[in-house]
Amino acid sequence: MSAFTDELFAAARPVWEAQLEHPFVRGIAAGDLDEEVFRRWVVQDYLYLMEFARVFAWAAAKADRLASMGWYAAALDLTLNTEMELHRAYAARFGISAEDLEAGAMWPTNRAYTDFLVRTAADGDLAELVAALLPCAWGYAWIGQRLAEDERPSDRRYADWIETYASAEFQTAAEWLRGEMNRLVVDVSAEKRDRLRELFLLSSRYEWRFWEMCWRGEAWAV
Amino acid sequence: MGTSADLLARVRPLWEEMLRHPFLVETRDGALPDATFARWMRQDYLFVEAAIPFMGTLLAKAPVGHRKPLADAIAAFHRELGLFRERAVAAGVDLDGVHASFVCHAYVQFLLATGALSSYGEGFTVLYAAEKAYHDSWKVVKAGIDPGSPWIGFVENWAGDAFAGWVSWLETELDGLGDAAGEAERARMADLFEATVRYEIAFWELAYGRADGWPGIREVA
Numbered sequence A: 001m002s003a004f005t006d007e008l009f010a011a012a013r014p015v016w017e018a019q020l021e022h023p024f025v026r027g028i029a030a031g032d033l034d035e036e037v038f039r040r041w042v043v044q045d046y047l048y049l050m051e052f053a054r055v056f057a058w059a060a061a062k063a064d065r066l067a068s069m070g071w072y073a074a075a076l077d078l079t080l081n082t083e084m085e086l087h088r089a090y091a092a093r094f095g096i097s098a099e100d101l102e103a104g105a106m107w108p109t110n111r112a113y114t115d116f117l118v119r120t121a122a123d124g125d126l127a128e129l130v131a132a133l134l135p136c137a138w139g140y141a142w143i144g145q146r147l148a149e150d151e152r153p154s155d156r157r158y159a160d161w162i163e164t165y166a167s168a169e170f171q172t173a174a175e176w177l178r179g180e181m182n183r184l185v186v187d188v189s190a191e192k193r194d195r196l197r198e199l200f201l202l203s204s205r206y207e208w209r210f211w212e213m214c215w216r217g218e219a220w221a222v
Numbered sequence B: 001m002g003t004s005a006d007l008l009a010r011v012r013p014l015w016e017e018m019l020r021h022p023f024l025v026e027t028r029d030g031a032l033p034d035a036t037f038a039r040w041m042r043q044d045y046l047f048v049e050a051a052i053p054f055m056g057t058l059l060a061k062a063p064v065g066h067r068k069p070l071a072d073a074i075a076a077f078h079r080e081l082g083l084f085r086e087r088a089v090a091a092g093v094d095l096d097g098v099h100a101s102f103v104c105h106a107y108v109q110f111l112l113a114t115g116a117l118s119s120y121g122e123g124f125t126v127l128y129a130a131e132k133a134y135h136d137s138w139k140v141v142k143a144g145i146d147p148g149s150p151w152i153g154f155v156e157n158w159a160g161d162a163f164a165g166w167v168s169w170l171e172t173e174l175d176g177l178g179d180a181a182g183e184a185e186r187a188r189m190a191d192l193f194e195a196t197v198r199y200e201i202a203f204w205e206l207a208y209g210r211a212d213g214w215p216g217i218r219e220v221a
Helices: A004-020 A023-030 A035-062 A066-092 A098-103 A108-123 A126-148 A156-166 A168-184 A190-216 B003-010 B012-019 B022-028 B034-061 B064-091 B102-117 B120-142 B152-159 B161-180 B183-206
Strands: none
Touching: A004 A126, A004 A168, A004 A190, A023 A035, A023 A126, A023 A156, A023 A190, A035 A066, A035 A098, A035 A108, A035 A126, A035 A190, A066 A098, A066 A156, A066 A168, A108 A126, A108 A190, A108 B102, A126 A156, A126 A168, A126 A190, A156 A168, B003 B012, B003 B120, B003 B161, B003 B183, B012 B120, B012 B183, B022 B034, B022 B120, B022 B183, B034 B064, B034 B102, B034 B120, B034 B183, B064 B152, B064 B161, B102 B120, B102 B183, B120 B152, B120 B161, B120 B183, B152 B161
16 A cells, blocks of 8 residues: 555646746756846745744644654754755855845745645644645655756756755655654545645645746736 | 724725726626626635634634624625525526635635734734725726626625625724734734735736636646
């Protein structure tokens, strides 16, 4: 019998493959992504991470066992106190200051995605929360790993991007979260699995839209 | 200037843009294709359904004096859903199996995230913005729509006296909440008010099916 996360992956595979084929991601892989376009991602992802960290805080509060509580607390600490600092250092390589990052305005897709994550974390149970956050944590690790199969781009900044998400640290975190998801669905109803699959698909779609947002640029209609 | 007037004054150009939207003008003039109105109707039905748990989050934080008006509003939302179903049957619009468009989904997440994370005053601001937007928008439609229009029930609902009374109550209470709020909370209220107005405009836009798709795979069952 396959793991529940295999079912999730199969259900969302077209969206994940579409992410991999997205011109923004192809541009990172080839190293020829317009720097102006990439800067959008740097700023928007920074704003995203601030909200994503809240999801780990909710997860720690809702965790059903000490080991999970500790993992989410560590993930929260890592996101807020390490990853965001790394992001600031990385942004500096593109000429973006910490002040620019802090002053950035969240674009509509980013706002919708983070509202979705935060409200799912607040309203849902731990299984729903994990289903909603997996496409980010696992998806970036998956994309990083797939891009790392090919030769690195000559632009060191894009090569580092790939290596970050292909790193053992990201792969291990994604693996732990998949294990957590599979643990949380033991003995749940078919209806509950459907609900979790729906959340996983929604976040996967938001992930695709995030690349699209950065690729095209975005603003409110009026 | 009270908080409600101040919030409206800050977004005046946006507000006017909303009231000029082709969806309202064409509905008023009987020029809107039925399929366009039906697309809005299906999505707004989902939105009203989701507004009920949002009201629940407000109710959980509300001062005692606000509990009954908010509880009554939840009942009114249920009646609104009944109006949608009744109009849908009459106009041959299928409300079953509808999936939220991107804008509808995003707006609902915004409501629920605000309800979960923000102060009562901030959540109340979003409620006021959405209800005031609807009242003013449907008054635009009311000023000229054919009384025999199949959509007249919606006009009577949101541009009518009962709804005007509800919006007026929200306005008065928001002024009180604004007076009691500190500067930082008032700034957040202003941000949320503006975001709500932008979502309202985007919602009229979605009726036309513009740039509102989800990528990649079939609609989630």
